[in-house]
Amino acid sequence: MWRIIFINGAIAGLVAIGAICLSMSLGKGEAGATSQAFGYLIMLVALTLIFIGVKRHRDVNLGGVIRFWPALTTGLAISAVAGVFYVIGWEAFLAVTDHAFIQDYANGVLERKKDAGASDAELARVAADMEAMVKNYGNPLFRLPMTFMEIFPVGLLISIVSAAVLRNPNVMPAKAQ
Numbered sequence: 769m770w771r772i773i774f775i776n777g778a779i780a781g782l783v784a785i786g787a788i789c790l791s792m793s794l795g796k797g798e799a800g801a802t803s804q805a806f807g808y809l810i811m812l813v814a815l816t817l818i819f820i821g822v823k824r825h826r827d828v829n830l831g832g833v834i835r836f837w838p839a840l841t842t843g844l845a846i847s848a849v850a851g852v853f854y855v856i857g858w859e860a861f862l863a864v865t866d867h868a869f870i871q872d873y874a875n876g877v878l879e880r881k882k883d884a885g886a887s888d889a890e891l892a893r894v895a896a897d898m899e900a901m902v903k904n905y906g907n908p909l910f911r912l913p914m915t916f917m918e919i920f921p922v923g924l925l926i927s928i929v930s931a932a933v934l935r936n937p938n939v940m941p942a943k944a945q
Contacts, residue, residue: 772828776817776846779814781854784815786857818846818847
């Protein structure tokens with residue numbers, strides 16, 4: 769079971785962060801390539817390994833039958849491993865890019881507000897908010913849990929769906945040998 773959890777979680781986390789970092793590196797300045805929706809779509813696709821891992825655990829280790837709570841626990845464990853690999857990958861990306869992401873993000877938010885015609889007072893407020901965010905993001909005790917919480921809720925959702933679906937042994941039954 770632990771092997772299934774570790775392998776599926778590691779692959780899911782590495783695929784998610786790898787695709788996101790690649791899209792950010794290749795899509796400099798293009799809003800569509802680095803949008804939040806695109807990032808969560810990548811996570812959703814990568815985290816389908818939760819379903820695969822829970823199904824494999826059900827079929828290989830449990831003889832084709834699993835109850836909801838054990839399936840959910842397996843899915844959450846895969847999600848947690850994926851989250852840890854995602855955080856490690858993000859930290860590596862930040863180190864390679866000299867932590868430029870957060871300043872680029874803050875500058876982009878300010879630029880979009882200016883382009884939208886925000887007043888000077890609103891621009892000053894947004895600039896202060898972005899300055900505080902840049903400062904907070906420099907603190908690993910703020911950044912690491914925040915990064916983990918980007919991916920884990922997606923994994924939680926997929927874990928719940930996987931557990932609900934795979935508790936029925938007639939759904940995608942194991943092939944007879």
